Amino acid sequence: MVSSIPLRPHSHPRAEERRQGRRVSKDAPDCTREPSGASFETPAARAPQDEGGAESGERERIAARAAAARVADPEIPVLTIDDLGILHDVAIDAAGQVVVTILPTYSGCPAMGVIALGVEAELAEAGFSGARVRLSNTPAWSTDFMSEAAREKLRAYGISPPERGAGKRALFAPSASVACPRCGSEDTERVSEFGSTACKAHWRCLACREPFDHFKCI
Numbered sequence: 170m171v172s173s174i175p176l177r178p179h180s181h182p183r184a185e186e187r188r189q190g191r192r193v194s195k196d197a198p199d200c201t202r203e204p205s206g207a208s209f210e211t212p213a214a215r216a217p218q219d220e221g222g223a224e225s226g227e228r229e230r231i232a233a234r235a236a237a238a239r240v241a242d243p244e245i246p247v248l249t250i251d252d253l254g255i256l257h258d259v260a261i262d263a264a265g266q267v268v269v270t271i272l273p274t275y276s277g278c279p280a281m282g283v284i285a286l287g288v289e290a291e292l293a294e295a296g297f298s299g300a301r302v303r304l305s306n307t308p309a310w311s312t313d314f315m316s317e318a319a320r321e322k323l324r325a326y327g328i329s330p331p332e333r334g335a336g337k338r339a340l341f342a343p344s345a346s347v348a349c350p351r352c353g354s355e356d357t358e359r360v361s362e363f364g365s366t367a368c369k370a371h372w373r374c375l376a377c378r379e380p381f382d383h384f385k386c387i
């Protein structure tokens with residue numbers, strides 16, 4: 170079951186206007202309110218919904234998913250939200266609007282608001298103007314959702330990827346050994362529990378002497 174958590178604190182001003190616009194009564198003198206027909210301008214809504222509608226609806230959904238999948242993580246720009254497994258679901262609702270469900274990495278992650286804005290912008294560029302983004306805590310995101318390709322990209326970027334299957338226990342028993350993403354040596358030591366962002370720890374390699382970040386397991 171997907172719970173819908175509005176992205177109030179990080180809302181795009183226009184998204185906020187749209188939300189408020191829905192609550193404003195029709196005769197309210199609100200010039201910022203979008204026309205009520207705005208949501209029917211999406212390509213999905215223009216597609217016939219009866220004959221062949223299901224097929225073209227699915228094509229629209231796939232196009233919308235591809236657009237959302239291009240959004241990069243603001244903290245680790247080499248990874249997309251699809252690489253990270255944050256992009257959970259892309260659907261088209263009865264009104265023809267795209268609804269994107271993303272999974273927060275950890276509560277309070279400052280990147281989520283930026284990611285939601287990025288998704289809205291990318292979809293608008295692809296022609297899906299009324300897209301909505303919602304957060305879901307089900308399923309709970311884990312670093313295990315990260316694809317193998319994403320782990321390789323992280324390593325190439327100089328960040329040691331999280332181990333697979335470490336589970337929540339890793340929060341209390343940090344990895345005993347983390348391989349250096351540059352030389353592969355396991356002769357490494359943790360310098361600090363926090364690196365450039367809260368989800369990374371700062372390590373250094375005793376073999377090649379290079380410092381590096383390690384993406385923590387959750």
Ligand SMILES: [Zn+2]
Pocket residue numbers: 349350351352353354374375376377378379
């Ligand atoms: Zn090294």
